[in-house]
Amino acid sequence: MTLKAILALTQVAILAAGMALLGTLVVESFERTLRADADQLLSARADALEATVLGMLQTGAGDPASFDPNSPGFDAFSEPRLFFEIWDGEGRAIAASPGLPAGGLPWTDQTRAAAESGRPLTESVSVNGRRARVVTRPIVEHGRVTAVVRIGESLQAIDQAVNDLLRPLTVGSVLVLLVCIVATWLVVSRALDPLEEIAATAQRIAATGDVGLSVRPEGTAEVRRLATSFDHMIGRLRRLLDSQRQLLADTSHELRNPLTVIRTDLDLLGLDLDAETRQEVAAEAQEEAERMSRLVADLLFLSREEEAAVGDAEPVRLDRLAEEVVERLMALAPEHEVRAEDAGPVVVLGNEDRLRQLVTNLVENGIRYTPPGGHITVRACRPDERTARLEVADDGIGIPSEHLPRVFDRFYRVDPARSRATGGTGLGLSIVKHIVEVHGGSVWAESEPGVGSRFVVTLPAAPPDVRKGAVGEE
Numbered sequence: 001m002t003l004k005a006i007l008a009l010t011q012v013a014i015l016a017a018g019m020a021l022l023g024t025l026v027v028e029s030f031e032r033t034l035r036a037d038a039d040q041l042l043s044a045r046a047d048a049l050e051a052t053v054l055g056m057l058q059t060g061a062g063d064p065a066s067f068d069p070n071s072p073g074f075d076a077f078s079e080p081r082l083f084f085e086i087w088d089g090e091g092r093a094i095a096a097s098p099g100l101p102a103g104g105l106p107w108t109d110q111t112r113a114a115a116e117s118g119r120p121l122t123e124s125v126s127v128n129g130r131r132a133r134v135v136t137r138p139i140v141e142h143g144r145v146t147a148v149v150r151i152g153e154s155l156q157a158i159d160q161a162v163n164d165l166l167r168p169l170t171v172g173s174v175l176v177l178l179v180c181i182v183a184t185w186l187v188v189s190r191a192l193d194p195l196e197e198i199a200a201t202a203q204r205i206a207a208t209g210d211v212g213l214s215v216r217p218e219g220t221a222e223v224r225r226l227a228t229s230f231d232h233m234i235g236r237l238r239r240l241l242d243s244q245r246q247l248l249a250d251t252s253h254e255l256r257n258p259l260t261v262i263r264t265d266l267d268l269l270g271l272d273l274d275a276e277t278r279q280e281v282a283a284e285a286q287e288e289a290e291r292m293s294r295l296v297a298d299l300l301f302l303s304r305e306e307e308a309a310v311g312d313a314e315p316v317r318l319d320r321l322a323e324e325v326v327e328r329l330m331a332l333a334p335e336h337e338v339r340a341e342d343a344g345p346v347v348v349l350g351n352e353d354r355l356r357q358l359v360t361n362l363v364e365n366g367i368r369y370t371p372p373g374g375h376i377t378v379r380a381c382r383p384d385e386r387t388a389r390l391e392v393a394d395d396g397i398g399i400p401s402e403h404l405p406r407v408f409d410r411f412y413r414v415d416p417a418r419s420r421a422t423g424g425t426g427l428g429l430s431i432v433k434h435i436v437e438v439h440g441g442s443v444w445a446e447s448e449p450g451v452g453s454r455f456v457v458t459l460p461a462a463p464p465d466v467r468k469g470a471v472g473e474e
């Protein structure tokens, strides 16, 4: 069953139950009031009839002829809805109203008990299949029941009044219910139709893979929010797919170059070359193969990084890490002056291996884009309580300002030939950016062509207690 039908049915069921309860209460209270009024009137009539009969008993000394129902004494009780019976103390009927149906007023056990004990009684009985109220009044003289007066009134008028009330009440309730069903259907449709559109769009995307589809933010606030979130999600998916496609295209492109060189070199090696040329060709093939390996390693690193969160963050001494990387790379770049400046302990929370990779990439770039004899300086410091800062500066070739915003993009190279010649994969800075972002920091570059470049990384500093622990451990 659809949500729309469930909502409409639930509302109608609650409304119907509520109206039925209310209707029953109204009708019952109306009937009770009418009956109380009728009982009061009947009781007054019974008083009068009792007084009349008592008067007749006393004047006529029990002569049955004096109980002629047509005698003027009974005129006051000759209304068509009223009927009465008079019985003597021996249980003989001595008078009855002319309109009384054949068989007279019924005697129940209660009536008999009341008549015998001299107790007055008001009860509901059925006279000729119609409901009636009957008052039984035993007349007691000198401790003996000398007569029993019974006067009854048909409840037809009350039943009629109740029916007259019930009919418009029922018709009105049914009308209200119908209006309610239609109104609920319309309102619920208006609220839920956009949901169906979202579901249909999701199905279409699943079936066709077309992430260019979107939904209109319509309907209630919640549905609009859902539509907007859905659109955001699709937008993100679209960008993700685009970047995956782009990555695939870029990667194929990047791999094609070294493969072409290696194939050409292999062809050349098949020719009759002198020993020196042969060695050069083999070295070139070797170099290209190494570059391909580095590229594949960088790509693998990036793809694993994108899947993983930072993992278990541990306190890392950024200053020690910088020193360690500098020491290692210094040995590999004897023609450059690589050094780490000591600015005191700097502790961050993060993954040590990834942070080491970050520092390595920046220092390697410094070496790669600085001519021999140039300087590369690494400095870790804490400009304020909450920030850790790492700066890698060089006095190398620099980066023209128009390239600066894009150097962190994948495979972006200012000078592709130079990057390739120095063994770059074009992924170093995008890996740096990713690691920094995963650690909640930011990175930017400042540079002047011919003067040098400075790469600045800021990360959240470890809280004081962690910091003290990490520094104290030394």
Ligand code: ADP
Pocket: 365, 366, 368, 369, 370, 394, 396, 397, 398, 399, 407, 408, 411, 412, 413, 414, 415, 419, 420, 423, 424, 425, 426, 427, 428, 429, 430, 453
């Ligand atoms: P690559 O493998 O080409 O070095 P990166 O992503 O590490 O790739 O760097 C992207 C580009 O940014 C490089 O090709 C280079 O042109 C430029 N670049 C990076 N670091 C420096 C630097 N220290 N000095 C000058 N140019 C740099």
